Amino acid sequence: MHIFITGAAGMVGRKLTARLAADGALNNRRIDKLTLLDVTAPGKPDTFSGSVETVAGDIADSTALGKLIASRPDVIFHLAAVVSAEAELDFDKGLRINLDGSRALLDAVRAVGDGYNPRLVFTSSIAVFGAPFPDAISDDFHLTPLTSYGTQKAATELLLADYTRRGFLSGVGIRLPSIVVRPGKPNKAVSGFFSSIIREPLAGQDAVLPVEETVLHWHASPRAAVGFLIHAAGLDAGKLGPRINLTMPGVCCTVAEQIAALRRIAGDKVAARIRREPDALIARIVAGWPSRFDARRARELGFRGDASFDDIIRVHIEDELGGKIVN
Amino acid sequence: MHIFITGAAGMVGRKLTARLAADGALNNRRIDKLTLLDVTAPGKPDTFSGSVETVAGDIADSTALGKLIASRPDVIFHLAAVVSAEAELDFDKGLRINLDGSRALLDAVRAVGDGYNPRLVFTSSIAVFGAPFPDAISDDFHLTPLTSYGTQKAATELLLADYTRRGFLSGVGIRLPSIVVRPGKPNKAVSGFFSSIIREPLAGQDAVLPVEETVLHWHASPRAAVGFLIHAAGLDAGKLGPRINLTMPGVCCTVAEQIAALRRIAGDKVAARIRREPDALIARIVAGWPSRFDARRARELGFRGDASFDDIIRVHIEDELGGKIVN
Numbered sequence: 001m002h003i004f005i006t007g008a009a010g011m012v013g014r015k016l017t018a019r020l021a022a023d024g025a026l027n028n029r030r031i032d033k034l035t036l037l038d039v040t041a042p043g044k045p046d047t048f049s050g051s052v053e054t055v056a057g058d059i060a061d062s063t064a065l066g067k068l069i070a071s072r073p074d075v076i077f078h079l080a081a082v083v084s085a086e087a088e089l090d091f092d093k094g095l096r097i098n099l100d101g102s103r104a105l106l107d108a109v110r111a112v113g114d115g116y117n118p119r120l121v122f123t124s125s126i127a128v129f130g131a132p133f134p135d136a137i138s139d140d141f142h143l144t145p146l147t148s149y150g151t152q153k154a155a156t157e158l159l160l161a162d163y164t165r166r167g168f169l170s171g172v173g174i175r176l177p178s179i180v181v182r183p184g185k186p187n188k189a190v191s192g193f194f195s196s197i198i199r200e201p202l203a204g205q206d207a208v209l210p211v212e213e214t215v216l217h218w219h220a221s222p223r224a225a226v227g228f229l230i231h232a233a234g235l236d237a238g239k240l241g242p243r244i245n246l247t248m249p250g251v252c253c254t255v256a257e258q259i260a261a262l263r264r265i266a267g268d269k270v271a272a273r274i275r276r277e278p279d280a281l282i283a284r285i286v287a288g289w290p291s292r293f294d295a296r297r298a299r300e301l302g303f304r305g306d307a308s309f310d311d312i313i314r315v316h317i318e319d320e321l322g323g324k325i326v327n
Numbered sequence: 328m329h330i331f332i333t334g335a336a337g338m339v340g341r342k343l344t345a346r347l348a349a350d351g352a353l354n355n356r357r358i359d360k361l362t363l364l365d366v367t368a369p370g371k372p373d374t375f376s377g378s379v380e381t382v383a384g385d386i387a388d389s390t391a392l393g394k395l396i397a398s399r400p401d402v403i404f405h406l407a408a409v410v411s412a413e414a415e416l417d418f419d420k421g422l423r424i425n426l427d428g429s430r431a432l433l434d435a436v437r438a439v440g441d442g443y444n445p446r447l448v449f450t451s452s453i454a455v456f457g458a459p460f461p462d463a464i465s466d467d468f469h470l471t472p473l474t475s476y477g478t479q480k481a482a483t484e485l486l487l488a489d490y491t492r493r494g495f496l497s498g499v500g501i502r503l504p505s506i507v508v509r510p511g512k513p514n515k516a517v518s519g520f521f522s523s524i525i526r527e528p529l530a531g532q533d534a535v536l537p538v539e540e541t542v543l544h545w546h547a548s549p550r551a552a553v554g555f556l557i558h559a560a561g562l563d564a565g566k567l568g569p570r571i572n573l574t575m576p577g578v579c580c581t582v583a584e585q586i587a588a589l590r591r592i593a594g595d596k597v598a599a600r601i602r603r604e605p606d607a608l609i610a611r612i613v614a615g616w617p618s619r620f621d622a623r624r625a626r627e628l629g630f631r632g633d634a635s636f637d638d639i640i641r642v643h644i645e646d647e648l649g650g651k652i653v654n
Contacts, residue, residue, distance in 0.1 A: 155485045242471070
């Protein structure tokens with residue numbers, strides 16, 4: 001089996017690559033080849049016995065993309081995207097990468113023809129939804145994104161469903177919760193504090209909480225996100241039906257519940273490293289985000305999220321900290 | 328005021344042009360100029376005192392479009408589209424006209440810059456919705472189109488909302504019901520019978536009904552559709568808010584109720600010109616269409632549909648038959 005990953009150098013892309021390389025198989029078939037695309041060439045996985053092609057390229061370059069897709073990968077994971085803040089700051093770039101790039105990928109698959117019908121797993125986002133929200137957002141709630149990023153993801157979901165319906169490919173769009181705990185350094189993303197209030201204290205550093213502890217949010221660990229991608233790759237198209245874009249199950253909890261989980265796992269001293277510094281702008285932006293979903297369809301289709309926020313913290317300690325906390 | 332209409336040679340485009348020319352004003356401002364675009368040059372209106380420019384051109388030709396938009400029309404009515412059946416048969420053409428053409432128009436407006444922010448009224452469709460449906464489709468029901476046409480309209484709605492949110496233009500998307508009674512000859516559209524079972528009998532001709540009389544559908548007269556467009560052009564953006572795409576109010580009735588209305592207005596002899604010839608394929612396609620909406624937001628925003636199917640028939644008799652029925 002040949003697997004093609006766009007955005008393979010990103011955080012989720014790297015974890016997916018590592019998981020596939022370690023498993024050596026997908027959908028009970030041996031993986032012979034990985035093709036890894038990103039704007040800078042992705043690293044090669046350590047433990048993989050098959051062949052790996054790493055490519056530095058632009059997802060919106062349809063000529064280069066066409067050549068890569070002509071080798072007919074069996075499964076395509078389409079993760080490449082400009083993130084929310086960048087798509088908002090640079091409208092043209094967001095459209096070009098998130099919408100035109102996705103369209104170029106769909107059209108490259110279609111151009112192969114001759115019965116080629118790969119599974120294409122697309123990472124969408126809960127940003128396809130826009131306030132005002134009901135208490136829990138059901139699977140049939142409308143898409144009224146309030147960011148350019150959410151708009152570009154939602155438009156791609158629509159195209160993915162139509163290309164699937166017409167038999168050009170077999171698409172599954174998965175709307176990821178916020179990924180927490182993100183490894184690495186604090187970044188400037190507005191949502192960054194959901195990770196940093198866990199990550200920094202566990203590493204012996206202070207973290208800033210800019211919102212009230214009553215703020216509710218929808219979380220998944222990086223490990224759960226990779227699990228969603230793998231499960232989507234093996235999903236039976238007949239069971240899925242025509243509504244191929246799915247909100248993934250997440251853990252819904254308040255910031256207070258996040259902190260309580262941290263205290264249970266790492267103790268009072270670690271939890272005390274969180275400083276409250278209310279920021280009205282961040283609070284206002286976060287208030288416009290969706291917080292709770294009834295992800296019934298995804299659960300019925302076998303997608304499994306993290307069991308609790310405690311588990312999300314444990315995943316971070318295991319996968320990123322080698323099991324060690326700085327007390 | 329300068330008004331630009333794409334798809335001006337189509338049925339709704341011609342009726343909109345005639346109405347604007349007859350009114351001589353829009354939003355209480357005198358209309359000085361009409362620019363009318365279609366693939367074949369639209370006809371000029373009879374009774375208009377301002378200037379009229381008619382253009383034969385392709386909506387997806389961004390260079391030509393850019394030149395037309397550079398003259399900064401105050402209101403743009405974007406009606407140009409490949410219809411549902413054609414978009415299904417010719418996937419590339421549907422994408423090119425319905426999605427890329429719409430995008431070209433949005434980008435042409437954005438390229439003008441310098442504070443240019445026209446009202447852009449876009450005719451969307453209830454084809455943005457896909458079965459299975461609830462009893463009545465609410466304003467917050469999700470968009471899961473089951474045709475390429477519906478997909479292209481839904482993706483354009485998303486872009487229109489984002490370009491509006493970012494201040495590039497002031498968009499309103501209106502999802503039209505099925506337009507009934509369509510004037511002219513019977514066509515091969517699957518929905519054609521909703522019009523022909525009224526139009527042909529009123530003209531002294533037989534018509535074929537291919538579905539059960541229990542079939543429910545969502546209708547608006549051509550006059551109501553033009554009324555929606557005019558109302559959308561004058562809508563206050565503050566009242567509208569960020570959810571700019573609206574399901575228009577229609578008349579929901581069964582085929583039996585359509586026929587009863589025809590009998591009330593034109594008598595038994597006319598109604599007897601409908602022949603029942605069940606067609607399983609047409610019945611199956613129609614069963615997948617939405618039939619009833621709760622178009623609350625549009626009504627609250629002042630959109631007014633036809634009061635009854637009787638009124639829809641009366642509009643046809645007045646506007647198309649000069650008040651005369653063939654008994």
